[in-house]
Amino acid sequence: MASRNTIVAHVEDRPGVLARVASLFRRRGFNIESLTVGHCEEPGLSRMTIVVDGNDHQVDQACRQLFKLIDVISVQDITYTPMVDRELALIKVAATNFNRREVLDVVEVFRADVVDVHAEALMVQVLGDEGKVDAALAMFEQFGILEMVRTGRVAMRRGTQTTKPPGISDSQQAAAAIRAMLGRRPEGALPFASD
């Protein structure tokens, strides 16, 4: 079954790491829906949230190939774990004295924020998961969208579970996570011998 999987990878904060990841995805033919990179709780590391379009088998492959990069410290597919995912969109909506109130009604419904105002436009900031941002965009469409930008997804597991990478002494842990996936049965797989 094709789906959009959310992968969290911790990588060394070094020049060229993004190129390595991008090169890998391109070469292996994996589709990146979005990719966001930024700092995380540990100095020297960056956290990537990658949304991959593909079936479970392809996503498994993507994770394992990603893990092989020397600069990638840990890879986790958190799609099927309880998590919070968010993206942010800035939307410049056409709005004049005649319809500004209507636009603001929509802003309110989506609990979005107006971050800039002009006689002929409003800049709206929408924060939420992908579905909410999609829905807001669809509503603003009727007024005329002059410009739009979305950040791509960031995500974090719920509760006390983290995706924090293992320390330098136990890189075996990251390996174990990848190994655990070896036993995972991809969609449409032949029955396993143990069945």
Add this chain to the structure above:
Amino acid sequence: MRLTGARILMECLRAEGVEVFFGYPGGVVLPLYNTLGEYPDIKHVLVRHEQAAAHAADGYARVAGRTGVCLATSGPGATNLVTGITTAYMDSVPMVVLTGNVARDLIGRDGFQEADITGITLPITKHNYLLMRASEIAPAVKEAFHIASTGRKGPVLVDIPKDVFIEEAEWDGYPEGVSLRGYPIMDVPREEEVEAAAKIINQAEKPIVIAGHGVVQSSAQTELVDFAERSDTPVLTTLLGISGMPQDHELSYGFLGMHGHFYANMAADRADVVIGIGMRFDDRAMGRFNAFNPGAKIVHIDIDPAEIGKNFKTHAPVNGDVKVTLERLLPQLKQASHPQWRAEIDEIMLQHPTDYVEEGTLLSGPWLVQALAESTGGDATIVTGVGQHQMWAAQYYPYNRLRQWVTSGGLGTMGYEIPAAMGAQFAQREPIWSICGDGGFQMTSQELQTVADHNLPVRFAIFNNGFLGMVRQWQELFYANNYHSVDLGQPDFVKLAEAYGVRGVRATTRADALQLFRELEDYDGPVVIDFQLEREENVWPMVPAGAALSETIESAADL
């Protein structure tokens, strides 16, 4: 002690025990060449084209079982390495590739002979480095050798700008260890994986092993034999797995794949349990994926977790080093016996022997390889190019000794045969036999000069049929005899050899060939032998592209 970057690099190579490396100088690596004289224990072999430096390091690595090293200058020097690096990457050969680059302040400004070699080699190296300080050299080189030679082996490139070679840094000895958080060593398999694999193998009635390059890389020949004997499992190899299993062993049943042995392909197709060991279920080995033995349970042992489940669904994945894994698996195996299964394969072998040698006086490929095997007692190290001669060399030479077989399997690089044999000759004293195609030979023949410089006793046996043979075979069989661009004009190979100061000889009949083999026994210099073969001989058996292993054909009549 403060040393220049160039000296630090050489100190690192010395500490790694590098005895030979292959290179070609140029502007930005001059500071390095300026110090080479101070390190006479590290032999620098001057090649005539950088591609050859990479192939030579690769050939050396495969025969020596150590990490090969090569060096090139920036720009065109570095880009010329690309084919050689990709060859090594596809076949998981440990290599450290050193390149110079333009001075730091010129990087990114398209200066003379600048190429972004770390960018270019991203998808064809296991890892690469661009070093911006002399102090980074020692830790990076230590990491490079570590990464190249552990786990799934492969090439690692280290790019050093000219002024970093000149810059001084503190040298307080070669680093003792590496600290790579994102690179765990995964040699030891999980116990439950080993148990699950053992359970399937113990229940098998018609098991088969497909042994790949991982067996060779991990030097696990003994462990493989123990495994096969205990579980009474016939062993096939992939093209690169040849020499991983001694062929004179009664459980050895040849290699499988597009031009593999007929009985090997059938055995793989009829087995109830397929045990892949250090191999990657490549399309050339397995035939059409969705038609391969659908009933078989698959056990897959490999060091690289990304290979497991990549092409086939695996019933028992075992992620670990081949040698370590086999050692752990062995005690869990029941002593088994599969006489009926072996009789079934023996019967196929009897009906379809690997004996396509016809009577006659003309030189045929299979005959020539068999004659070579007899004259060398089956113990020569064979290096090949790519094409018909490569397949005949794989099919007809009896490989028993580990690392006796060197070929470009994954990338299929024509022109590999001369430089790889040259590099391999630095790893052993006994003459290397380089089985060459007349097409591939013309791609890298400039290296005869390097061979002559060092008086290397390589025997270059050109299987000369005047055609780009394998392509011609496909045009004959699948493109209705429409030959195009396969009839290769060629120089007089004997005169060419002589022009380089290399002995050149020619054989046109079987009697000539036998006579030559005898003559060369005591010759300790390089030789080029122009074996003039029948022009339009085909390689059989064959799995046509897109067909299943079960559809292996043995002659054009079967098409």
